[in-house]
């Protein structure tokens with residue numbers, strides 16, 4: 001048996017690391033700035049630990065990025081730990097050796113789990129060769145008596161090292177940018193990239209900050225004010241003053257890192273505007289902060305709904321220790337939450353994540369589940385603690401929650417107590433409360449309204465009998481109630497649209513006599529003849545409400561089938577199969593008009609009137625069920641006029 005170490009031929013592997021490890025060329029900005037940031041964080045840490053006692057206490061740490069179009073260079077400068085020649089040999093010359101990991105290992109006990117160091121794999125530095133033909137490092141270590149070092153490499157496997165000229169502590173990385181990447185020399189482009197990745201890094205970042213000489217020039221120039229003819233300051237001058245201002249481009253302590261108790265509503269709204277450039281105010285937000293089983297901090301904003309869910313465009317930005325990674329990574333963030341806007345910082349996630357890595361990672365899958373649970377917890381506690389407020393949000397947030405429930409059974413299980421339903425009594429309750437308070441009257445059947453105008457007649461009947469129904473008026477409710485029925489099948493809950501079946505509570509509860517059964521058959525035949533529809537079903541019931549002559553019912557199951565077939569492209573044949581014979585005309589025996597019709601129908605001489613009234617009753621019932629087709633409507637109006645004329 002032979003054992004050994006695999007070796008790597010650097011000439012072949014280097015191009016892979018430089019070109020293909022990262023998908024986007026602009027990643028080099030993220031990598032170099034995060035290295036500079038790490039260098040400063042390390043120094044701060046050392047200072048905190050008392051290992052660097054000679055540092056001035058009020059040291060101002062910063063990162064400066066500068067472009068030089070003439071010399072075609074970009075420089076990244078920091079005043080962090082710097083490197084000794086030995087450290088360059090260890091962490092730069094040896095690929096995939098990470099000074100960040102080494103640092104964490106060394107100070108493991110003292111730093112604990114709460115580290116902010118970004119680096120991890122020891123590969124990021126080489127991403128600079130994606131845009132540079134040549135790279136130079138000038139550095140001076142923080143350690144007492146250190147000598148400056150310089151390193152130079154043109155992208156091959158050879159490098160040059162020599163003593164450097166740097167006199168102040170820190171590191172400058174100079175990229176000699178290749179012609180095909182000249183766009184990065186434009187300040188405008190570089191600013192966009194820096195803003196994308198580095199907007200929330202914990203160390204101040206400056207892009208092409210004004211030199212001291214420039215600031216001095218502008219300041220002295222201000223004393224001799226340049227005025228135009230009307231005595232106004234010249235624009236050009238203002239621009240100069242603005243350029244002389246030193247402003248970092250990042251926010252070093254983003255809101256998500258703060259404790260929710262320290263953030264005001266105004267803070268949340270301002271942060272929302274700043275990050276998403278959206279001037280509509282968010283409805284409310286959830287501030288996430290978890291330590292176990294992994295670290296995550298973030299803010300999720302729920303929008304005020306103006307559109308159907310399908311038109312909502314969400315954006316959830318993922319960060320790793322304040323460094324931007326990507327938007328909408330559905331492997332980490334549950335799909336339904338991607339409809340919201342938000343930021344999430346997961347320091348435990350490897351920064352150079354590739355999608356395929358995430359898809360196959362069990363840990364990442366668990367993260368998504370935990371985020372979901374945490375969101376459910378927050379909503380539940382808001383519902384418990386401040387029910388009134390929660391109810392006022394409900395109409396806007398319910399589509400997201402229902403969508404989440406359909407997508408993730410776990411989420412429904414966690415949130416179901418906070419899934420509310422608006423009732424015809426005007427309050428909001430959860431399913432359990434609704435079932436409990438209606439058990440005596442409607443049992444396990446839950447009646448609901450899908451369109452309060454079309455179903456107004458039924459709602460009125462319900463209210464008259466002190467019955468209650470729910471409002472389920474969005475497109476999502478149809479699949480949602482099927483989901484709930486299935487999920488709660490042990491409870492045998494059945495959702496019925498208010499016009500799909502007559503609640504026993506609406507009618508007198510007594511068995512039909514033989515005579516009544518016979519009468520029903522006769523009346524059914526009569527309507528079938530008059531309306532020329534031999535599939536029409538007619539039922540005679542004694543409703544508690546006398547004022548209603550008739551209603552049309554469509555069985556819940558059939559209607560859902562119809563709606564589904566319509567949603568899947570409206571197959572006519574299917575609709576025909578379930579349509580037609582599915583509607584039942586229910587005549588109300590306690591209504592005067594109906595009673596009169598029953599007598600009238602036996603008088604052969606008044607057949608015309610019988611027809612007239614039957615059609616009118618049918619149309620009236622139909623109208624409160626769904627809009628009448630044009631032709632039927634025209635006839636209805638003609639007939640109504642005729643009836644009025646007769647009275648006169």
Ligand code: ADP
Nearest residue numbers: 035039091098099100119120121122123124125
């Ligand atoms: P990582 O950041 O994952 O450790 P990199 O390839 O980005 O790997 O960098 C390799 C190492 O080089 C870093 O860990 C650090 O020790 C060193 N280094 C890179 N840039 C700087 C810098 N600006 N200041 C000090 N050390 C640096």
Ligand code: MG
Nearest residue numbers: 035119124125
């Ligand atoms: Mg790095």
